[in-house]
Each structure stands twice: as structure tokens, then as C-alpha cells.
Amino acid sequence: MRLKNNSQPATRRGGELGFTLVEVLVALTILVIGLLGVALMQVVSIQGNTFSREMAVATGLGQDMLEKLRTLQWTELNVDDALTAGDHPIGSDINRDLDGDTNPPFLAVAAGTANIIDERGFGAADAGRGPLLYTRTWTITDDQPATNMQTIEVTVLWREKGTTDRSVTISGVKVQE
Numbered sequence: 001m002r003l004k005n006n007s008q009p010a011t012r013r014g015g016e017l018g019f020t021l022v023e024v025l026v027a028l029t030i031l032v033i034g035l036l037g038v039a040l041m042q043v044v045s046i047q048g049n050t051f052s053r054e055m056a057v058a059t060g061l062g063q064d065m066l067e068k069l070r071t072l073q074w075t076e077l078n079v080d081d082a083l084t085a086g087d088h089p090i091g092s093d094i095n096r097d098l099d100g101d102t103n104p105p106f107l108a109v110a111a112g113t114a115n116i117i118d119e120r121g122f123g124a125a126d127a128g129r130g131p132l133l134y135t136r137t138w139t140i141t142d143d144q145p146a147t148n149m150q151t152i153e154v155t156v157l158w159r160e161k162g163t164t165d166r167s168v169t170i171s172g173v174k175v176q177e
Contacts, residue, residue: 051160055168057119058134058156062170064121065136065154068098068107074150075177082107083150083174085142089115113137113157134158148176 019027072080081092089108096107108115109123116133117123135157144151152174157167 051166054132054158054160054166057132058158058166058168059170061117061119061121061134061136062154062156062168065138065156066152066170066172069138069152069154070172070174071098073177074174083140083152085140085150087112088138088140108136132158145173150174150176 069082072083074080074083081090082088082096089111091111093108094106094110097103098107104123105117105121106123109117113135115137116135118133136154137157138152138154141151141153143149150173151171153169153171155167155169157165160166
């Protein structure tokens with residue numbers, strides 16, 4: 001006895017087996033659009049991380065300067081030049097070695113906004129130059145917020161990607177000793 005084979009060859013006419021070229025192209029297009037979205041998110045994430053790193057360095061440099069200024073002497077009889085009222089750095093602040101080893105970092109390497117330092121606090125001309133340069137200035141205001149107190153505002157400025165100026169300002173108060 002012979003069995004009858006009811007199976008038919010697979011064809012597109014009778015059933016939906018397989019994909020057409022148009023369906024494959026549509027699926028690939030959707031996949032590519034999705035992957036481009038993920039790639040764009042990666043780029044934005046990297047840019048955000050870079051900005052965060054630059055902001056953290058600037059904040060650290062500003063905090064470092066504020067702490068250095070807080071350690072300077074300010075009494076009724078003796079006021080350190082770096083704590084005189086007004087904008088700094090000035091001539092007496094330049095190449096001032098606070099730790100006494102005659103090596104950088106110094107309090108300032110130039111006057112005003114020319115006080116450019118790298119990420120480690122060294123001047124731009126030093127061999128230890130980092131990848132990004134920051135300008136560090138400070139302003140002293142006497143008798144603020146009260147008598148026998150000074151407000152110290154340290155501003156750190158840098159240029160992001162060579163085009164956009166960014167800055168961080170850190171404030172503190174010093175009480176007359």
C-alpha cells in the first residue's frame with residue numbers, strides 16, 4: 001500500500017513564508033535609525049562627561065586658591081598684599097612662592113586675567129602643562145558681610161572646546177585675626 005503525500009512545495013502564493021526585499025529594507029532602516037539614536041546619546045554623554053570633568057577641575061582650582069588666601073595673615077596691624085581690597089592678582093602676587101621651595105605652583109603667575117594655569121595649578125609656561133588652561137582671579141571686599149570680615153570671591157575661567165567661555169565663582173569669608 002502506498003501512502004499519499006499531501007505536502008505541497010512552499011510557495012509565497014499559498015502562505016506567508018519568508019520576507020520580501022522591501023520588508024527587509026524597512027526593517028534595516030528602522031534598525032539604523034535606532035542605532036543612530038543610541039550613537040547620538042553616546043556623543044552627548046561624552047560631551048557631558050567632558051564638561052563635568054572641566055567643571056570639577058575648575059572648582060578644585062578655585063577651592064585651592066580660596067584655601068590659600070584664607071591661610072594668609074590679615075590682622076589689624078598686618079594685611080597680606082594678596083588680601084588687600086580689590087581685584088587680584090596684582091604685581092605683588094606674581095611668582096609668590098607660598099611653600100618656600102622656589103618651585104611652582106605659585107600664588108599667581110601673571111597679573112589679572114593673564115594668570116593662566118593648567119589643571120595642576122602650574123603656569124602655562126611650565127613643563128607640567130595640562131591639556132586645558134584655566135584663568136584664576138580673585139576679588140577682595142573689605143567689611144563684608146560685617147565689620148572686620150572680608151569676602152573673597154575666586155573666579156576660574158576656561159574656554160570649552162576653544163569657543164565657549166565658562167566660569168566658576170567660589171566665595172568665602174575671612175575674619176580678621
